[in-house]
Amino acid sequence: MTVSLYRDEGVVLRTQKLGEADRIITVLTKRTGKVRGVAKGVRRTTSRFGARLEPFTHVDLQLYTGRSLDVITQAETIRPYGEALVTDYPRYTAGTAMLETADRLIVAEKEPALRQFLLLVGGLRTLVEGEHDPRLILDAFFLRSLAVAGYAPALEACARCSAPSVRAFAIVAGGVVCGACRPAGAAVPAPETITLMIALLRGDWATADASESRHRSECSGLVAAYLQWHLEHGIRSLRHVERV
Template identity: 90%
Template sequence: MSLYRDEGVVLRTQKLGEADRIITILTRRTGKVRGVAKGVRRTMSRFGARLEPFSHVDLQLHSGRSLDVITQVETLHPYGEAIVADYARYTAGSAMLETADRLTVGEKEPALRQFLLLVGGLRTLAEGGHEARLVLDAFFLRSLAVAGYAPALSECARCGAEAVRAFAIVAGGVVCGACRPAGAAVPAAETIALMIALLRGDWAAADASESRHRAECSGLVAAYLQWHLEHGIRSLRHVEREWPGQAEAARDPAEPAHDPHVFRV
């Protein structure tokens, strides 16, 4: 077996046997890696606590046939300490980890931009300088951009017209009146401006936004993300309890609630 070293963020863990765990890590150079951490569930484990979700670690591994073996771990940044102490941060962080896991499908395929984005998002979340849901929505939008699915926000996604009137997930973002499909949401202009600010990293504008526009933005961003992933983000069910009402905020009251193109979390 060949030995290699990398740094990464722990995405998730699962039990293996009586004392081991399988650790899924998004690394800087190697991409997504699944490794076995032997004996970490024992009380006297040398590095069990270092391999918890949210941890930014430096680790050494042996390559295996199906699973690599983790032999050394050093903590670089214990983001989990601050994140798990606050419910809003914890649920937002869990959704970030799950999204990073979903967007990096192949194992050992380099995903440097996604790794850097995740580390930056967890650091911002742990520092607590911005509302947790804003950090999460910014992460969602930038992750989509890295994956090549950035929504059109400044001009019509279909014809390029500047006079936009609605947001259509199936069309790829904002659309004009002529291109608007049935069931498209009609968000406030301030909501679209907030999405643009989050995508660009304009935190002054994002922090100054109103709560109703944040709720509407969250609904649209979550729906757009899950449309492209073709699966729901399970962690969002817990995030929604912290920010109730976002599904209704994203829906055009003129459209029937059962329309499949109308966003609901």
């Protein structure tokens, strides 16, 4: 029987114990998509590459295809984002929410997800650089991840009739809505909050950085609710993210 070896780079999303010394490593890779692989013996103190397979690490991997789980045979660190994040609680918790969201949004294994991979690497790099508020970075990541998955919220015209005049934000409608299309229970955010959401989706950091804390807080609430409604699950790590 021939062994199918392949190589890819990826970001470690999470790990799970397996047996006495092994771990299952879930990685979002550049070419293959989401992969679950077994790293044998990595929980032993003598392991050659256990530290390279921790969450947040951007790694270059060699794997061979197994029956149910692939097996990781080599791991080389490209960039250990976790080292810079673990000492900064707001950035660490934002990064943890990014990893969980990427894992939840990509359900199928081994289906290429290049845009989501690039988005995750870019989000972690921006968190480490520390030039923007971590919650803004996280909300931008959420909005862009939703857009990549085909769930971008309507923010500039009514989600139902495309009217330019918007009055409210309705998760079930898909974003902002006009007065005529507004369903019961729709939120009525400040116009500045919608402007902030548009800026985060576009990567307009000048506008985002200049926003007021009350609009950032309102934006975070709407974005988190919208994301979790589409995922049909809560993001557990969000409870640890420090709100403005």
